Amino acid sequence: MKLVDELFMNKSPLSAAPPQSPIAAPSPAAAPASAAAAPAPNFLRTIIAEDNRTGKYGGRVVTRFPPEPNGYLHYGHAKSIGLNFGLAAENGGVCHLRFDDTNPLKEDVEYEDSIAGSVRWLGYDWGSHRYHASDYYDALYRFAEWFIEQGLAYVDSQSAEEMRALRGTLTDPGTASPNRDRSIAENLDLFRRMRDGEFPDGAHVLRLKIDMTSPNVNLRDPAIYRIRHASHHRTGDKWCVYPLYDYTHCISDALERITHSICTLEFQDHRPLYDWVIEKLAEGGQLERPLPQQYEFARLNLTYVVLSKRRLIELVTRGYVDGWDDPRMPTLVGARRRGFTPEGFRIFGERIGVSKSDSWIDIGVLEDCMRDDLNARAQRRIAVLDPVRLVIDNFPEGASEECFAPNHPQRPELGRRALPLTRELLIERDDYDEQPRKGWFRLAPGAEVRLRYGYIVRCVGADRDGAGNVTAVHCTYDPATKSGTPGADARKVKGNIHWLSAAHAIAAEVRLYDRLFKVPVPGSRSSVGTRGAEGAADGELRHAVAVAGDDGDDDSTVPERNYLDDLNPDSKRVITAFVEPALATAAPEERVQFERHGYFVADQRDHGRARPVFNRTVTLRDSWAKP
Numbered sequence: 001m002k003l004v005d006e007l008f009m010n011k012s013p014l015s016a017a018p019p020q021s022p023i024a025a026p027s028p029a030a031a032p033a034s035a036a037a038a039p040a041p042n043f044l045r046t047i048i049a050e051d052n053r054t055g056k057y058g059g060r061v062v063t064r065f066p067p068e069p070n071g072y073l074h075y076g077h078a079k080s081i082g083l084n085f086g087l088a089a090e091n092g093g094v095c096h097l098r099f100d101d102t103n104p105l106k107e108d109v110e111y112e113d114s115i116a117g118s119v120r121w122l123g124y125d126w127g128s129h130r131y132h133a134s135d136y137y138d139a140l141y142r143f144a145e146w147f148i149e150q151g152l153a154y155v156d157s158q159s160a161e162e163m164r165a166l167r168g169t170l171t172d173p174g175t176a177s178p179n180r181d182r183s184i185a186e187n188l189d190l191f192r193r194m195r196d197g198e199f200p201d202g203a204h205v206l207r208l209k210i211d212m213t214s215p216n217v218n219l220r221d222p223a224i225y226r227i228r229h230a231s232h233h234r235t236g237d238k239w240c241v242y243p244l245y246d247y248t249h250c251i252s253d254a255l256e257r258i259t260h261s262i263c264t265l266e267f268q269d270h271r272p273l274y275d276w277v278i279e280k281l282a283e284g285g286q287l288e289r290p291l292p293q294q295y296e297f298a299r300l301n302l303t304y305v306v307l308s309k310r311r312l313i314e315l316v317t318r319g320y321v322d323g324w325d326d327p328r329m330p331t332l333v334g335a336r337r338r339g340f341t342p343e344g345f346r347i348f349g350e351r352i353g354v355s356k357s358d359s360w361i362d363i364g365v366l367e368d369c370m371r372d373d374l375n376a377r378a379q380r381r382i383a384v385l386d387p388v389r390l391v392i393d394n395f396p397e398g399a400s401e402e403c404f405a406p407n408h409p410q411r412p413e414l415g416r417r418a419l420p421l422t423r424e425l426l427i428e429r430d431d432y433d434e435q436p437r438k439g440w441f442r443l444a445p446g447a448e449v450r451l452r453y454g455y456i457v458r459c460v461g462a463d464r465d466g467a468g469n470v471t472a473v474h475c476t477y478d479p480a481t482k483s484g485t486p487g488a489d490a491r492k493v494k495g496n497i498h499w500l501s502a503a504h505a506i507a508a509e510v511r512l513y514d515r516l517f518k519v520p521v522p523g524s525r526s527s528v529g530t531r532g533a534e535g536a537a538d539g540e541l542r543h544a545v546a547v548a549g550d551d552g553d554d555d556s557t558v559p560e561r562n563y564l565d566d567l568n569p570d571s572k573r574v575i576t577a578f579v580e581p582a583l584a585t586a587a588p589e590e591r592v593q594f595e596r597h598g599y600f601v602a603d604q605r606d607h608g609r610a611r612p613v614f615n616r617t618v619t620l621r622d623s624w625a626k627p
Ligand code: ATP
Pocket: 065, 066, 067, 068, 069, 075, 076, 077, 079, 080, 262, 263, 264, 298, 299, 300, 301, 307, 308, 309, 310, 535, 538, 539
């Protein structure tokens, strides 16, 4: 209960506590993997269709994706990107990429480049519409003076502490600051001197004069400008006063003539503030109508990962993962390196839909979307991950024979390739069992299996070393049973195993990735849903900044236990495996299915002809699913 209370405390009565819904299963009516399916209706599509019908925006649809360049994009952002760019594209509109760079201390071009790259990787295009909140600093400053001139803003010289004390609570109204009735002339003078660098950080803030008794804390005279003697990565040392997030965000939308301003639920109770600001400016002739309208949707909460930037940064800086693009990281650069596909994310977006209430999605749903997409697109290849030799005793020494394997079982147009068959092969160690259990269809003394795309062989035994480990399995083959030749199927065997010619196989580094965390909600003692949306905390931090004018970097949601304790120790295993010759020429980022194992991708950075490196994207089946 404690955490829910904490989440609730910082919220106005307008907001609801996150519902404690169970993990959402994929809906049975889930969209098929095919890209051509007509989009399913959702509340945002309905609103836009209605606005187009009534001509509210003259048929224009302009959305935006507004990341703060203070971290790398994660899976949750993919949902937001898919919605904003997708809705615009569906309606012949445009989606802007806008960097919300209002905090000069935390932002960096390194992040901007990565963010833009990830949006492009997902397949979206902002055309010429790449903007920065900092592009609007002049306008934002002008509007701030305008608010002062209208008697709608004042300079407050209280400390952050004092302001917090007068802010009130959920049940008690706030109290007016002693500076609230400063004259317009005094406010203008002080604000200009703030801008001109006369005061140290924190000496004053500019606040809107709205209503200290509002039940919505966001309307209790929020701070809109603070003093920050800091260089900004784009505006340099031009400014030492910076506009705060809420004020900047809604005005940026209006200046860009955004029509549908789509964001996550934690900003629902900020909407009255946004509307107040832009409505006043429009009334005063400072902004053009029609004004943007904000709509909120439920953020993506995904099990077995963390999606809070603060935690992602911690995982990287403390070395729990190998950088931002570690394939286990739920970042989009990590997803790419993992072998996830942009199309898989689109399928995922459609499958989970969009709603106005919080829910949790099992990461298995995302993995399934990737499987569906990869199944259709990835060519099949052979890899032996844990090799043991299989000797065909009656196969001529030194001989080599071609067997042909289709590149894709459902797509004959992709052709086939030759696999050399020789006397000594490599097979998976666990495809042989000397004392097989009931229902074992693979190799065992006396048992018959088909060497996939090759012959039926009969196992005749195995060699062991001094320690009892199997060093080679022996078999004989039946020359009349070659796959694809007449009569090959006359004899039926149940087992079908993959293999590689020992002389032709190529050693490769294979990185077996698994889930980064071993529990559905890292850091939570109890089951999913009790903590609500983890990301809500960040929205509230921003809110705290808006009121107090400080950085609000304290973490108000103390987890029940440390999420780091829930890291999966087996999330990465590096092995030396053997792969078929065709894989030597795989290009970095080429995605393949290793038959019987899963989907793999040639590593974006480390893979090369001299040293092949493959990352496991996802296994063929969900090994985490409860039977
Ligand atoms: P975090 O909460 O991880 O720190 P953020 O919300 O601070 O992320 P922004 O850069 O502000 O990150 O996010 C850009 C956009 O992406 C915002 O419109 C935000 O609402 C959206 N977004 C962020 N996280 C999610 C999520 N989990 N699901 C859907 N949309 C998200």
